[in-house]
Amino acid sequence: MEKRLANPVVSADAPATDPRPYALGYSSHELQRLELQGALIRDFTEDVLRRAGIRPGMRVLDVGCGVGDVSLLAAKLVGPRGMVLGVDRSADATAMAERRAVETGRCYWTRFATEDLDAFACDETFDAVIGRLVLMYLPDPSATLRRLVGHVRPGGIVAFQELAMPLTRSFPEGPLFSRCVSWISDTIERAGFEIDMGSRLPMTFAAAGLPAPQMISAGLAGSGPASPLYNYISQTLRSLLPMAERLGIATAEEIGIDTLAERLCREAVEQRSCVMTPPLVGAWTTMPGWWDAARVE
Numbered sequence: 001m002e003k004r005l006a007n008p009v010v011s012a013d014a015p016a017t018d019p020r021p022y023a024l025g026y027s028s029h030e031l032q033r034l035e036l037q038g039a040l041i042r043d044f045t046e047d048v049l050r051r052a053g054i055r056p057g058m059r060v061l062d063v064g065c066g067v068g069d070v071s072l073l074a075a076k077l078v079g080p081r082g083m084v085l086g087v088d089r090s091a092d093a094t095a096m097a098e099r100r101a102v103e104t105g106r107c108y109w110t111r112f113a114t115e116d117l118d119a120f121a122c123d124e125t126f127d128a129v130i131g132r133l134v135l136m137y138l139p140d141p142s143a144t145l146r147r148l149v150g151h152v153r154p155g156g157i158v159a160f161q162e163l164a165m166p167l168t169r170s171f172p173e174g175p176l177f178s179r180c181v182s183w184i185s186d187t188i189e190r191a192g193f194e195i196d197m198g199s200r201l202p203m204t205f206a207a208a209g210l211p212a213p214q215m216i217s218a219g220l221a222g223s224g225p226a227s228p229l230y231n232y233i234s235q236t237l238r239s240l241l242p243m244a245e246r247l248g249i250a251t252a253e254e255i256g257i258d259t260l261a262e263r264l265c266r267e268a269v270e271q272r273s274c275v276m277t278p279p280l281v282g283a284w285t286t287m288p289g290w291w292d293a294a295r296v297e
């Protein structure tokens with residue numbers, strides 16, 4: 001039997017550099033919401049990872065890994081001959097990710113570290129750095145990305161997936177759905193985070209010194225009484241609620257959080273709506289190789 005990987009040595013004492021409170025918080029509800037979200041968008045992320053070239057035997061760094069959804073997907077693709085390291089600043093999230101790695105049997109080649117990305121340092125080299133829904137929360141995403149890709153070998157892969165929130169819509173427009181979209185976007189934006197990171201990926205890659213990425217966009221759409229999207233939207237607002245209240249955007253009473261999913265469902269069914277959550281924009285590129293550096297000089 002292979003040995004389970006020990007946790008890596010990272011600079012755990014380094015102070016977090018971002019003073020902004022994280023919009024979604026770290027409640028147990030939020031950790032469960034991440035798992036729900038991970039299940040809903042798993043196929044889109046697997047598609048991006050495969051297109052980017054993640055394959056058996058690779059060593060992958062997943063940044064802002066949350067409760068491990070992307071790390072565990074990468075672990076499936078790289079298999080036991082590869083290795084995945086997931087990094088997140090929330091100890092509760094990485095503890096849950098570790099439990100899930102054990103449950104799926106991927107703990108033998110997947111490990112997690114609790115660390116702020118701006119303080120992350122390790123002396124390993126990876127074949128790929130990947131991340132989902134994380135650059136949007138960084139104070140200077142291109143600077144962090146530039147540092148992180150320093151851990152990737154020449155010719156290695158850089159692949160990220162981020163939201164284009166301004167493209168969220170329902171047809172026909174539903175008043176309650178539109179209010180939910182505003183509450184969510186306003187809270188994230190006014191808390192200081194980027195709501196259109198998906199559209200900014202080419203700029204961010206360029207500013208990090210990376211070649212122009214290949215890209216794809218995919219999103220969830222739903223209709224009718226059985227769609228899981230009403231619950232997903234309501235769970236997202238539940239996580240954002242403390243921040244929405246603190247910023248004076250909406251109160252729990254105004255949102256009616258306990259009945260929100262049911263009312264969103266009723267509105268969509270009555271209007272025969274097509275409800276679309278924000279597209280996930282995927283971007284991937286390869287690190288310039290030593291031969292590119294030689295050509296530039």
Ligand SMILES: C[S@@+](CC[C@H](N)C(=O)[O-])C[C@H]1O[C@@H](n2cnc3c(N)ncnc32)[C@H](O)[C@@H]1O
Pocket residue numbers: 018034038063064065066067068069070087088089090093115116117118131132133134137138
């Ligand atoms: C929306 S969650 C996405 C989690 C995971 N990538 C996924 O798609 O399921 C964003 C994660 O980024 C992490 N994060 C945000 N800023 C970070 C930072 N500066 N350092 C480490 N983790 C960070 C948060 O702790 C959170 O777990």
